[in-house]
Amino acid sequence: MAYLDLLVLGATVFASYVSISLTLNLEFGLTGIPNFGKVLFVASGGMLGASAMYRLSLYIYNLHSNDIFESSPSFSAIVQGHLVQEPLVAVGLALFMVAVGAASAGVLGYICSYPAIRLREDYLGMLLLGCGVLFSSITAYYIPVVGGPENLVIPDLLSGFGTNEQYVILAIFVAFAIFVFLYSERVLRSPLGRTLKAVRDNEVASEALGKDNVNVRRKMLVVSSFLSGISGALWVLYWSQKGGLVGGDVGATFPRLLFTYYPFTIVILGGIASNIGVILGSAVLSVVYVGTGVSLPSLVTTIRIPGVDPSLLNDFVNSLQYLLIGGLLLAVLLLRPEGLIKESPTFTISKAKLRRMADSITGKGDSTKQSSS
């Protein structure tokens, strides 16, 4: 049973990393925006969405308190009791959370892009990194957002599904990942994709050809922030089923390691501007996460080595991921800079269709319908 849970967790993590890393690939791989503050957009989507959803549920069921965050465990239990009977309200609340999360992440993306986007990429990297750190240090102590030091316990929205809930959530994650993948493929093959590559590789040339570099970059940052906000809200949905703790401390709820460093490693490992590469990279790093981030720590708690403090061993295992991720990232950058799948020219039409058209022109193929025009 435990293995099944681990498998479901691994699949959920994989689907989530596919969607988050694909949006990072749109920004970083295609457009050349070094978004070192990826965690900001995922975390803001999750936390602001969760906060808004919790407030709306209190409003619907007419619950009042002086400190809504302190009384969130009891309130969430009451709300959950209502939601089991009213599944439509539960679905509505979940949709509301995702919508608010996506919108707030998109707005934050626009705000963050404003000061730096017309400047060089190095300033943009510094600014986005700093905004990520700033967001986590503010939400950790500022109570009105998600309770600050007090933890916000949110109701389990999809509890009506009973034991099948984790599979339903997995299905939602997978559906969203497929949607983001189709969208990324579409962008990559469209004229917009070639514009993005032009902006990334040669700003002067793209400007000379009449492209508005600033606007293109801002658009991509807003769209990918919007999509990462949805990913963040989906994580809150996942946690709501696992006990529903959304701490005010972003550093603990949405760690930078998992939501900035992992996606960057995925994109670099898979190959810049390659959607298939992102899927391969996500598969590798989901295994790394389930192995060193989940299995190993739970394994370590059972081991007792005489003379060694168990908490020390625990700290050691927790930091092991930094060594692994940093080492892997550097190894790929130094030894195989193009990643698993090398960037290649993209075709607007699929290769098979192109061949059929060529065949029809030369008269080899049997598809006479296309040559009639």
Next chain:
Amino acid sequence: MLQGYSLNKKRLLLINPLIVSTLELGGMYSIMCIGLTVTYQTTKVPNFAFADYVVMGMNAAYFSFAIFRLSSPYVAVPFSVLAGGAFAVVMYLLIMRPMIRRGSSIIILMVASLAVDILFTGIQNDIVEIGVTPFYNAFLHAGFPTLVQAPPLPDFAIPGICATPQTCGLLVISPATVGVTTALMFLLLTRTKFGIAMRAAIENPGLAQIAGINVERVYIVSWFIAGGLAGLAGCLYAIGSGMALGVQNTLILDIFAGSVLGGLSSIYGAVIGGFLVAFGESYVIPVLAQDVNPQLGLLEVGGVSMIILIITLLIAPRGLVSVNWKRFAVWRRKV
């Protein structure tokens, strides 16, 4: 989360403690900003691993202080400088140089420096904290502080200025170090053959190479200087504020803000930027938090530096050095 320097604000001093911490912190930030400016000038890459050199300097200060039983932590400065400089040179030789030779873009180089930062976090958390420290405690000298939240190293007292010896000497040493560093950098860059070669290599590497300058050697020495300055600042930081695990994550923001405010191109700009960031962090914010709204105190860690960075990018993206100050002198003549 909160950095160490806010821990010992309550010390008894005869001078306003906010001014004291501004001067101390400003000195450290200025030295770090000079270092970052040097690495930025040589490779044109914002070095996200720069705060790790500072942490390396702190490690060296703590370990040399404990191993050699030093009488004063200021004697540990050479060890810190060597540790920071060695780290910077190793990073340049092993990672930056091969990638620059291959023609990697600035973004990829930034990711590489971030990767070094991630790797160093792992090394610091796992090897230094969990491997080396207990080993030292067990075999060499029990009672060495764990570096997760290490107390400040003991400072010397100056009678008449401070009531307690805790971080009193630093009030003099930290600004003085900035003065000496700036003077030495000025002399190096304008009066020595190597300094002129360094400027030439930064200005135009190709032409400098034709003129017979070994550009590679110049870059290696520049990175050693930058890392050494970071290590020096790290030693001072360990004396003034102690050390907390993960301090590099917020320190890098202050360094970036100070350097961008200074223009990322001039040593004097970096000094001014460092002091202004420290002024905002340890003077403006505590005063505002006390008088206006205590919630504003949240901005102390990272917040001030981000606000300074954003305002700089909006108003004067090339930093204070690029501003035409003579434009503002018009009204002064009329008075």
